[in-house]
Amino acid sequence: MKKYVSxxxxxxxxxxxxxxxxxxxxxANFIGLIAMYCLWQxxxxxxxxxxxxTWGQMQSYLLITFFVNSMLSYYSESSITNKIIDGxxxxxxxxxxxxxxxxxxxxxxxxxxxxxxxxxLIGLAAVFTxxxxxxxxxxxxxxxxxxxxxxxxxxFGIVYLSALLCFWTTSGFGIYWARTSITxxxxxxxxxxxxxxxxxQSTAMLLPFQGxxxxxxxxxxxxxxxxxxxxxxxxQWVWIVLLWLLGKWMWSGAVRQITIHGG
Amino acid sequence: xxxxxxxxxxxxxRQAVKEPGLAGAVKHLFTQRYRDxxxxxxxxxxIEEGETxxxxxPNGAGKSTTIKMLSGVxxxxxxxxxxxxxxxxxxxxxxxxxIGAVFGQRTQLWWDIPVRESLGLLRDIYxxxxxxxxxxxxxxxxxxxxxxxxxxxxxxxxxxxxxxxxLAAALLHDPKIVYLDEPTIGLDVAVKxxxxxxxxxxxxxxxxxxxxxxxxxxxxxxxxxxxxxxxQGRIIYxxxxxxxxxxxxxxxxxxMQLSSPxxxxxxxFRDLPDVxxxxxxxxxxxxxxxxxxxxxxxxxxxxxxxxMNRGEVVDFRIDEPSIEEIIRRVYEGQLxxxxxxxxxxxxx
Numbered sequence: 065m066k067k068y069v070s071x072x073x074x075x076x077x078x079x080x081x082x083x084x085x086x087x088x089x090x091x092a093n094f095i096g097l098i099a100m101y102c103l104w105q106x107x108x109x110x111x112x113x114x115x116x117x118t119w120g121q122m123q124s125y126l127l128i129t130f131f132v133n134s135m136l137s138y139y140s141e142s143s144i145t146n147k148i149i150d151g152x153x154x155x156x157x158x159x160x161x162x163x164x165x166x167x168x169x170x171x172x173x174x175x176x177x178x179x180x181x182x183x184x185l186i187g188l189a190a191v192f193t194x195x196x197x198x199x200x201x202x203x204x205x206x207x208x209x210x211x212x213x214x215x216x217x218x219x220f221g222i223v224y225l226s227a228l229l230c231f232w233t234t235s236g237f238g239i240y241w242a243r244t245s246i247t248x249x250x251x252x253x254x255x256x257x258x259x260x261x262x263x264x265q266s267t268a269m270l271l272p273f274q275g276x277x278x279x280x281x282x283x284x285x286x287x288x289x290x291x292x293x294x295x296x297x298x299x300q301w302v303w304i305v306l307l308w309l310l311g312k313w314m315w316s317g318a319v320r321q322i323t324i325h326g327g
Numbered sequence: 328x329x330x331x332x333x334x335x336x337x338x339x340x341r342q343a344v345k346e347p348g349l350a351g352a353v354k355h356l357f358t359q360r361y362r363d364x365x366x367x368x369x370x371x372x373x374i375e376e377g378e379t380x381x382x383x384x385p386n387g388a389g390k391s392t393t394i395k396m397l398s399g400v401x402x403x404x405x406x407x408x409x410x411x412x413x414x415x416x417x418x419x420x421x422x423x424x425x426i427g428a429v430f431g432q433r434t435q436l437w438w439d440i441p442v443r444e445s446l447g448l449l450r451d452i453y454x455x456x457x458x459x460x461x462x463x464x465x466x467x468x469x470x471x472x473x474x475x476x477x478x479x480x481x482x483x484x485x486x487x488x489x490x491x492x493x494l495a496a497a498l499l500h501d502p503k504i505v506y507l508d509e510p511t512i513g514l515d516v517a518v519k520x521x522x523x524x525x526x527x528x529x530x531x532x533x534x535x536x537x538x539x540x541x542x543x544x545x546x547x548x549x550x551x552x553x554x555x556x557x558x559q560g561r562i563i564y565x566x567x568x569x570x571x572x573x574x575x576x577x578x579x580x581x582x583m584q585l586s587s588p589x590x591x592x593x594x595x596f597r598d599l600p601d602v603x604x605x606x607x608x609x610x611x612x613x614x615x616x617x618x619x620x621x622x623x624x625x626x627x628x629x630x631x632x633x634x635m636n637r638g639e640v641v642d643f644r645i646d647e648p649s650i651e652e653i654i655r656r657v658y659e660g661q662l663x664x665x666x667x668x669x670x671x672x673x674x675x
Contacts, residue, residue: 066451066454067451067452067454069451070447070448070451070452071448071452074437074440074444074448077439077440077444078437078438078439078440081439081440081480082439151433152433154395154400154430154433155430155433155434155435157399157400157419157423158398158399158400158423158426158428158435159423159435159449159452159453160420160421160423160424160452160453161420161452162420319402320402
């Protein structure tokens with residue numbers, strides 16, 4: 065266990081080494097947030113509510129989505145794909161560590177910094193807007209925070225699986241774009257799932273992506289409560305376990321596949 | 328049981344066959360054809376604990392592939408493999424704990440954190456006890472001269488520094504076996520020496536078994552008693568370095584400095600087979616003379632004696648062909664592999 069903690073710490077250090085590009089990446093995302101904010105503001109003019117969302121809720125929605133999307137950013141994702149593409153995965157195979165656990169540890173390590181930085185930006189944003197609506201009662205707040213943490217693990221599962229696809233494609237960028245757009249759409253990061261036509265909404269609920277944004281956001285906004293919230297978190301964990309096992313299975317297939325260049 | 332044992336070890340890579348040009352590339356999108364490329368075919372290896380073995384062969388002979396299979400990174404296509412009683416690709420974690428590896432073309436250090444931190448991280452990964460870590464760090468820092476760059480991140484190191492740091496990283500957890508894949512590639516003479524001394528030291532003091540591939544014949548002569556030559560995925564020689572020299576380096580050259588020229592020195596050796604007299608082109612005074620002969624057909628003393636009868640020999644030295652010369656001839660196919668194998672067996 066200690067080795068994975070050390071890997072996580074090292075990954076934090078690594079992220080700090082690239083602080084400039086890390087921060088620029090963040091700023092770019094933040095500008096995206098501002099654009100979304102203006103867009104929704106225009107949509108809400110003259111309206112009190114849209115598909116059950118008030119303008120105040122929508123603002124919180126945007127901020128929470130920004131937070132969740134900032135975790136496991138392009139930065140950690142590309143570090144997994146690059147390992148596979150440039151063949152340095154071999155160096156990992158030489159060590160007594162498990163690839164999947166090591167990648168999780170590293171991703172969580174950079175998540176700490178990503179989390180801190182986004183909290184800072186969100187705090188800043190909240191001051192200038194209506195602020196962020198957080199659950200009033202402690203139980204819901206706890207559920208919200210727990211579902212946020214779980215959403216990172218769901219996202220890791222998806223990111224890891226898509227990164228492993230690089231074993232078969234030898235290029236990572238296309239996979240990254242495909243992964244991002246599918247995730248953004250089906251998680252509710254772009255538009256809340258409640259705005260979808262019902263068939264798309266019910267399809268999205270059957271997939272793991274909704275666990276990334278929809279679950280924490282609806283719990284945080286108090287749209288799902290009590291048993292229903294617990295059920296959504298339960299679904300998140302079913303996906304976390306399933307994606308982890310799928311990742312394990314795919315990895316063992318990939319290892320058989322590798323023919324590291326320059327052998 | 329030996330420390331490393333393989334029987335009939337094979338590795339076949341699947342290569343995509345693409346037809347030339349755009350049309351070929353488009354065609355490849357729909358129908359993929361593959362060709363099997365055999366990198367290693369049927370390698371039998373037995374390496375005992377504490378040995379230092381040079382594993383040489385031309386580019387693409389299958390050296391790195393063998394090492395990758397031994398270290399558990401590649402899954403063999405066939406044959407048996409046991410390293411310290413383990414099957415590396417099946418018991419990868421246990422095997423990884425006992426081995427160290429340096430791949431000259433890649434680093435195992437973290438690119439963006441100081442070398443010292445990288446080594447600290449490896450300490451945690453390999454669960455090296457604190458006393459061992461401290462002892463090894465102190466020893467390695469001194470032996471490899473790492474003091475100057477421990478605080479730098481790997482990306483800032485020169486090649487020689489990086490290679491030294493990589494060696495330290497590979498040996499930090501006191502592995503039983505170390506695989507060195509071209510550990511001195513592209514290094515200057517001073518660093519090469521340092522690295523060779525370090526490897527020797529580790530082998531002598533800790534009994535670490537070393538298997539190294541190299542194109543640098545200085546590495547082989549300096550470090551290894553045993554030589555394995557492979558070509559096209561097969562072992563063509565396995566035996567003592569000394570014996571391959573005896574078998575194929577039959578030719579000797581005596582260079583002599585004479586007090587006065589000996590005219591028609593050639594006539595002295597007319598009755599001896601395969602003796603040739605070579606006069607250095609720049610020395611027309613002929614007070615120096617070289618004689619080339621086969622040491623199994625006549626002796627050096629016979630040659631020198633005949634010359635001493637005719638004049639005074641001021642100084643002389645004997646040259647033997649370098650291992651480089653021999654291996655070059657093997658690569659070029661001038662020495663056929665059957666006679667090499669015979670030489671190897673003779674030594675066993």
